[in-house]
Amino acid sequence: MSSNAENPPIDLGGGHRMTPQRREVYEVLMEHKDHPTATEVFMRVKERMPTISLATVYNCLDTLASAGVVKQVNVDREPSRYCGNLTPHAHFHCEECGTVLDIDLKEGAEPAKAVKVPRGATVDRFEVAVRGHCPKCAK
């Protein structure tokens, strides 16, 4: 048996191996619904795997993101954040507390149709970001 409910098989492709470190990083992203930074992931993983290094966390996150099993979320110049939510969605960024929330696209919303893409250009992906104050901070 090469996997179970706790250790599901994850195909990283490209000859990449599923190491304990990568599995832990992945697990942390699945457990936490927030959008942790690499350092936050590092601290969390370190509790269970004290020998892991920050560089390895960066490498794991990069591998997982390249494999398409997690997403990297960039907010301005702040440290990159990572999430395991692969469904199409936008991000809300609170300018006061820094929290990043997933926000769904409304049914039928077609971001691609809202902009005049240059003639001849090809589109790979869209990103919609909203800045403001989250419910907690808006009070």
Add this chain to the structure above:
Amino acid sequence: MSSNAENPPIDLGGGHRMTPQRREVYEVLMEHKDHPTATEVFMRVKERMPTISLATVYNCLDTLASAGVVKQVNVDREPSRYCGNLTPHAHFHCEECGTVLDIDLKEGAEPAKAVKVPRGATVDRFEVAVRGHCPKCAK
């Protein structure tokens, strides 16, 4: 006479002064329709004002952006870019050559209505970014 066609008055607000450095940085952003990075602005300004420092360019760009007369454009983890186009628009980023192009929003497009903003949250601004290959690179 405190200004002319070449040196238009620009109110930076907040007791900020219009220095020659800030004026040059601003002029460069208005002349170039592309989206230069701080280093590119630095090199361009340096031709006319050889004593300016990179730190000052960063400070000027920050002041101008805070005053709302230019906009900072962030593309993933790449160096920040700056533009003088203040009209509402989105950005197209070429994944091959790195170029950033302004793209207009289609008439009647309401990005704010395409997402389900969390109840109780306030919205300050929207950002729409498109990744892909520009007309030149797509060929």
Add this chain to the structure above:
DNA sequence: GTGAATGCAAAACCTTTGCAACTGG
């Protein structure tokens, strides 16, 4: 005159990289 801005260098910061030791398939 005076508080703000410049220029320089050094620091801060996030992230990547080089490399020897190790390990998953």
Add this chain to the structure above:
DNA sequence: CCAGTTGCAAAGGTTTTGCATTCAC
């Protein structure tokens, strides 16, 4: 077995900061 991965430390690149000097208003 052996290419791929780890962990450490050191480097990398962008942006910020401390401070004395200079300047705009």
